[in-house]
Amino acid sequence: MAFRPDPTFHATAQLAMQAPVENYGFTVMLSPDGAQPDALAVVDLNPDSDRYGTIVNTLAMPYTGDEFHHFGWNACSSSLSPMSGHAFLERRYLIVPGIRSSRIYVIDVKDPLDAKIHKIIEPEEVFEKTGYSRPHTVHCGPEGIYVSTLGGGGADGTDGPPGVFIMDCETFEILGRYEMDRGKQDKHYDFWWNLPQNYMVSSEWGLPPQFENGIVAEDLLANRYGHSIHFWDLRRRKNIQTIDFGENYQMALEIRPAHDPKKSYGFCGVVVDTTNLQGAVFTWWRGDDGTWQSKKTITIDPRPEAADNLPPLLQGFEAVPPLVTDIDLSLDDKYLYVACWGLGEMQQYDVSDPMNPALTGRVELGGIARGTPHPGGGAFAFGPQMVEISRDGKRVYWTNSLYSSWDNQFYPGQEGGQMVMARVGDNGGLTLDPDFYVDFPKGYRAHQVRLEGGDCSTDSFCYPNV
Template sequence: MNLRPDPTFHPSPRMAMAAPPETLAYTLMLSPDFSQPDALAVVDVDPSSGTCGQIVHMLAMPNKGDEFHHFGWNACSSALSPLTGHAFLQRRYLIIPGIRSSRIYVIDTQPDPRKPTIHKIIEPEELFARTGYSRPHTVHCGPEGVYVSTLGGGGADGTDGPPGIFIMDCETFEIRGRWEMDRGPQDKHYDFWWNLPRDYMVSSEWGLPPQYENGVVPEDLLANRYGHSLHFWDLRARRHVQTIDLGANHQMALEVRPAHDPAKEYGFLGVVVDTNNLEGSIWTWWREGGKFHCEKTAAIPAEPADKDALPPLLQGFGAVPPLVTDIDLSLDDRFLYVACWGTGELRQYDVSEPRRPTLAGSVHLGGVVRNTAHPSGKAFGYGPQMLEISRDGKRVYWTNSLYSTWDDQFYPGERGGAMVKADVGPDGGLTLDPAFHVEFPKGYRAHQIRLEGGDCSTDSFCYPNV
């Protein structure tokens, strides 16, 4: 047992920003045709190293067909909670779900962080038996356990009952059971996060397994059958308290990003597409007068395109939608980064005024029509997708794969896996690093990134900035 708090745990976001910079990035690799086991890549991101920008180790799993997607740590700064924390845990294990197999891997990053090993494998039968859920997705380390959202209920197609959240023990990794005591009207799931001292959780919606596993279902999209609501919960009571419907045309309400400073009661949401005009959007929610409120605060228009330049799915529209598939918020709550996977753009918004985002920077890479190359001259397949921001806010990393079947629909033909980095100016602005372009082995694509010591979509904090 660790006898003092892990030095990568920080009471406040501002203290985390002052911590030493990351030297390693853990990146998930998926085999889209299931011909190889999925894997975890360890990428050197230390600029003083002779191997910076290279994969220094690969850990392949013993099974095929998992489809790695999102993952997270067993413990983070939330362990310092004054009420229910376990301050003597360590940020040591990575929890990696297979979104397609419902299998969960627990990966030990010690004693050598550059050479992680498999600690435990939780087979899907255990998940089904203890929760009735399937298709595990988002992983967040809470003060007293590991919380995991799911995209499917029971049954072969995951539609036997609604998906939800379950909790794992953060030391033994046993699945304890469902988190919800009263789910209210919530019947779809995607992302979730919280404000621990304010005692609320927020969750979002994508769709049920038949709506995404084999690709986007055009009929469901045009009929507005994907998720379009935010749900708010009493965190301690594990009870649903409010739903905000964004409007059925705002399809696929995905990533939620609360302000990191827990004294602030607001956050952001990315919506993939508006079926009225193909725009993507950013929404801001806040709590006032005991109720939650939400409004669209930024819209990103579709780009007109020649029919012949578009994949079959988009040819009838004559335009490429931005497809907002990930957002991430810097630890100082100043900059919100928005991945426009369709148009191949990474946008940076200044959100110092949360309800009035202003565009502060932009770079293009990939894109359905643009196909913008990296400054190194290398191709960048697909578009900007999963984002991760350094704790000090000076670097933004991203990969290019969304989900195997969706990749194939929007970007026909194999485009390969890549990871890149942009440097952030002191007052905003983005500059792509021409020397940082990680290419993954043939047959693999890359999805989510976790930074050694924590990052901006991992940690939640229990103490306000001073």
């Protein structure tokens, strides 16, 4: 019997773009009040299917109060790395953490229509083996599964800084903390890496008391949320440099490195500039002297609005901030998608020149004081939030919930979970598909999306494009 790597593992981003298109999407559903268990929804993405754009399977969890948020695969294209001892893994399991409970579910989706819970890791094991809590981002590495956290130890998650821990990608046992030397890093959010160049980048949101019960206005106005990114020697597990964007650039969230590992640059989205309510995207890169540098390359202005049309949190500003809550980069490193959750816009930028992004497309949907409906006629709660791009770059999917307590502050009284898709023009541009509209069951909201066979925020590639 000949062993072969999983066919969804691709040596280069270029090859991944040529792979078969996705037939299914996986979306986490969260119960904002904890009245129902959170769940995994499987959505039919095959346009030739008579169930296209509908939920074809739902797997509910056995507990309530998890608050599903981000999740990821057990294995991906990084398994083709020469450093890997696991070349024959399958992209079979989804690792789904509960951001409130610190519980982790391992879900077998080998047959998407018959998804099963394979293993449950209880929060006590996470606390005992890592000293961390509130697991957040999941990335598959060559030798294991990396999980970032938003909390340290103790009941409120402030007993020590949060960090990253590693799980065995076959047994799903927690192995322990990643960091040998964290340097200045004392908050966490996202992270990603370039395997051949041996670096990792991480970002910052805030500590649990700053986000679990909603945004803390006093902390925001005092610039106490995260505003730095950290560069690491990936193998030595050592923080080698920290870049502070400036304390007014509050909440440096998603990290998106270029997919081609020959390139030494990437992007980071910033939720809000407290001096003017603008949203921002920074480009970061490695200079000729080997040190890392950054520059703000995208600025998005707030929209003036009458105070009576705004939630209490924003009435004193008489404006709607963009609230850049997610960004995603196409596999060809050409288009960066920026979710402006407050404005109710998904923006597309040509970043072929990463230092000079150019706005090439925009879709309006939802939004504070606007509530733009879907072109198919359905309502869209909140605004565009978690965004995922198909491997070939032709379809962009997104959902609408940020975090339950934040949803309630910025969009009081609104409810609903939706997932939509926009098509990308041959020369850029973005158009919502009026026939693709997923309305999740009542009482649920929707967060991150993963695509069958991988997507643009899942895989890290081991070899350069030709």
